[in-house]
Every structure is written in structure tokens, then in C-alpha cells.
Amino acid sequence: MGLHGxxxxxxxxxxxxxxxxxxxxxxxxxxxxSVGTPVDPTPDVVRSALAAAGNWPGxxxxxxxxxxxxxxxxxxxxxxxxxxxxxxxxxPTVGSKELVALLPALLGLGPGDVVVHPEVAYPTYDVGARLxxxxxxxxxxxxxxxxxxxxxxxxxxxxxxPTGRVLDVPALRAVVDAARRLGxxxxxxxxxxxxxxxxxxxxxxxPSLLDPAVCGGRHEGLLxxxxxxxxxxxxxxxxxxxAGDPGLVSRLLEVRKHAGMIxxxxxxxxxxxxxxxxxxxxxQVARYRRRREVLRQAFTGAGLHxxxxxxxxxxxxxxxGPGQDCWATVADLAGLGVLxxxxxxxxxxxxxxxxxxxTASDESVARAAARLQAA
Ligand SMILES: Cc1ncc(COP(=O)(O)O)c(C=O)c1O
Numbered sequence: 001m002g003l004h005g006x007x008x009x010x011x012x013x014x015x016x017x018x019x020x021x022x023x024x025x026x027x028x029x030x031x032x033x034s035v036g037t038p039v040d041p042t043p044d045v046v047r048s049a050l051a052a053a054g055n056w057p058g059x060x061x062x063x064x065x066x067x068x069x070x071x072x073x074x075x076x077x078x079x080x081x082x083x084x085x086x087x088x089x090x091x092p093t094v095g096s097k098e099l100v101a102l103l104p105a106l107l108g109l110g111p112g113d114v115v116v117h118p119e120v121a122y123p124t125y126d127v128g129a130r131l132x133x134x135x136x137x138x139x140x141x142x143x144x145x146x147x148x149x150x151x152x153x154x155x156x157x158x159x160x161x162p163t164g165r166v167l168d169v170p171a172l173r174a175v176v177d178a179a180r181r182l183g184x185x186x187x188x189x190x191x192x193x194x195x196x197x198x199x200x201x202x203x204x205x206x207p208s209l210l211d212p213a214v215c216g217g218r219h220e221g222l223l224x225x226x227x228x229x230x231x232x233x234x235x236x237x238x239x240x241x242x243a244g245d246p247g248l249v250s251r252l253l254e255v256r257k258h259a260g261m262i263x264x265x266x267x268x269x270x271x272x273x274x275x276x277x278x279x280x281x282x283x284q285v286a287r288y289r290r291r292r293e294v295l296r297q298a299f300t301g302a303g304l305h306x307x308x309x310x311x312x313x314x315x316x317x318x319x320x321g322p323g324q325d326c327w328a329t330v331a332d333l334a335g336l337g338v339l340x341x342x343x344x345x346x347x348x349x350x351x352x353x354x355x356x357x358x359t360a361s362d363e364s365v366a367r368a369a370a371r372l373q374a375a
Pocket of ligand 1: 036094095096097098100122157160161189191226227228229235239240
């Protein structure tokens with residue numbers, strides 16, 4: 001696999017630094033709603049499992065322990081409406097970001113191959129295509145890519161980072177049908193699936209690519225990427241997995257064994273604990289639901305417009321002024337000591353939005369709301 005690092009875009013977050021400094025100088029301090037990094041404690045059930053597995057002198061298995069792969073399959077059945085995940089088709093990853101960035105290369109894609117990803121998107125889908133020397137194609141509409149014979153991989157992300165938009169069963173099925181006609185792989189990044197706020201997904205999670213209603217119970221050519229970072233507050237552990245077509249997973253496994261891309265053994269044990277305990281996830285989802293409601297009311301009350309966002313870890317917000325550019329909104333909010341991410345980070349058609357993360361403490365969220373109310 002050739003890594004084409006020279007073709008990478010600038011790291012966008014550096015351009016937010018001046019606004020972070022401005023927000024930090026607010027007399028009542030910074031409320032950082034820019035990066036979606038969890039702030040609540042890692043649950044005891046997970047920490048105990050990590051500690052109990054601390055004596056691990058040998059190498060862990062790249063494919064994941066049988067317990068972990070079984071726990072993932074059972075979790076899909078219990079929480080994601082997918083009764084038939086084959087544990088052979090499960091592979092733990094060192095967080096999901098590395099898998100997103102490496103998947104095109106791991107699949108052997110390169111120059112001449114096209115990787116489709118959402119138009120307004122987490123930037124790593126584009127980065128992964130470039131690292132492999134393949135061509136990224138931002139497209140939401142199947143009609144844009146469904147007749148191209150150079151498409152090899154199609155990414156979907158539901159609920160979306162940054163917009164929170166959800167793909168329902170017919171939309172996912174349309175992607176699967178089109179990709180199958182082309183022989184392309186579909187990879188579905190579902191790392192926010194359990195953070196579902198509005199009907200009909202509230203409480204049950206958003207539809208999975210592997211749902212029998214989407215894929216007809218056939219997992220060939222399909223991969224789901226899922227992360228425990230957000231739902232279990234363990235972004236620091238780097239615990240995630242990919243699941244689906246056992247044939248594809250064995251291809252990924254082959255390269256990852258050679259490259260030493262292994263999830264540490266104690267983290268694998270902690271993942272089992274996280275996947276078999278639903279209670280801490282429900283507690284965390286309820287926390288985010290409360291914070292989301294406080295922030296939604298505060299932004300709306302201050303004249304900004306909350307759009308999309310029926311699920312996921314963010315509010316997708318448009319500034320108060322008609323057609324206001326995202327950087328103007330970032331600046332206005334930095335003046336209130338509130339830091340948010342400009343939509344421009346996520347694609348040219350998002351230049352009028354900002355992304356507001358729900359990942360701040362109750363106290364910080366209340367401070368942000370009070371400042372917006374007083375503005
Ligand atoms: C859509 C999406 N996918 C993947 C990731 C990566 O998460 P992690 O590497 O912590 O699993 C993120 C993180 O913000 C994300 O927003």
C-alpha cells in the first residue's frame with residue numbers, strides 16, 4: 001500500500017486558534033463547544049475491566065479476543081437491530097479514526113479509484129482517499145456516482161458529523177443497491193447511532209447498514225464502523241471496531257497483522273465491559289439529551305437557527321443574520337467566550353453553518369446558555 005501524504009489538506013483546526021484566544025479572554029472563561037471530545041468520567045464498569053486486565057504480558061490478538069467479537073455481535077443484535085453479525089466479521093480498531101483514514105489503502109485502492117463520501121463531512125473520509133492515492137468524490141445523491149465504473153468505496157455517515165442528519169432505511173438501501181451494481185464496498189460510519197433525539201429514532205438508535213431491512217441479510221461488500229469513544233466516554237482508550245462482511249474483514253486483518261495495528265489487550269477487555277453494559281450508555285445519552293435541549297433553546301432564543309440535528313453529538317446552527325458567513329458567527333460567539341467550529345471545515349456548502357458540540361459539562365453548558373440569553 002502506498003501512502004500519499006503529500007496530497008493532504010492543511011489541518012483546519014489551526015485556523016480557529018485566534019478565536020479560541022479571544023473566547024478564552026472572556027471574563028467568565030471559555031466554554032469550548034468546538035471539538036466533540038467527551039468530558040464526563042469513564043464509567044466505573046469500564047475502568048474496573050481495564051484495571052482487572054492490566055496483567056497482559058503477551059501480545060494481544062489483532063482480530064480481537066473471541067469474547068470481544070462475540071460481545072460486538074450480541075450488541076448489534078440487542079442495540080442495533082442486526083441479528084446476524086458473524087463474529088468472524090468483527091475487527092477491533094485503535095479508535096475509528098485510523099480505520100477511516102486507512103480503509104481505502106487497506107482495501108488496496110489507489111490511483112484511478114474513486115471514494116465517495118458525504119458532501120458535508122468529517123474530513124477524514126477525504127484524507128483516507130488521498131492517503132491511498134485514490135480520488136475523493138463528495139456526493140450525497142446516488143445519481144452522481146451510481147453509473148461510474150471507477151467507484152470502489154462509498155462512505156455514509158449516519159447520524160452525520162457535523163449536521164446530525166440521519167439516513168433512513170430506504171436511503172441506505174438505495175446506496176447498497178447502487179454500490180452492489182458497481183461492485184463497490186459500502187462503509188457506514190455509525191459512531192453516533194445511539195445518540196438519537198427525535199422521532200422515529202429516539203430511544204432505539206438510527207438504522208444500521210447491516211439491518212436486514214437495508215441489506216436483505218446479506219453482508220457481502222458491507223462494513224459498519226462503530227466507536228465506543230462517545231457512547232462510553234472512553235475516547236482516551238482508543239476502542240472501536242469494524243463489522244460486516246467476513247471476507248472483507250479478513251483482508252483488512254491480513255494487512256493489519258503485518259502492520260501491528262492492534263488494540264491493546266486491556267482495552268479489548270474494557271470494550272467487552274462497555275458493550276455488555278447498557279446502563280452507562282443510557283445515562284450518557286440522557287446527559288447529552290439534557291445539554292442539547294439547553295443549548296437548542298439558548299441558540300434559538302438568541303436568534304440563531306438550529307437546523308437538521310435530529311441525532312448525533314452536535315447542533316448544526318446558522319447565524320442570526322441572513323446569509324451570515326460561518327466565520328462571522330464563530331467571531332460573534334467567541335465574543336461571548338463560546339467557541340464553536342465553522343461549517344467551512346466540513347465542506348464548501350456548509351459555509352453558513354457552525355457546529356456546536358454537546359460535549360461540555362452541565363455547568364459550562366449553563367454558562368454558555370446564560371451568556372446567549374443576555375446577548
Ligand atoms: C464521524 C466520525 N467518525 C469517526 C470519528 C473518530 O472517533 P474515534 O477515533 O474516537 O473512534 C469521529 C470523531 O469525532 C467522527 O466524528
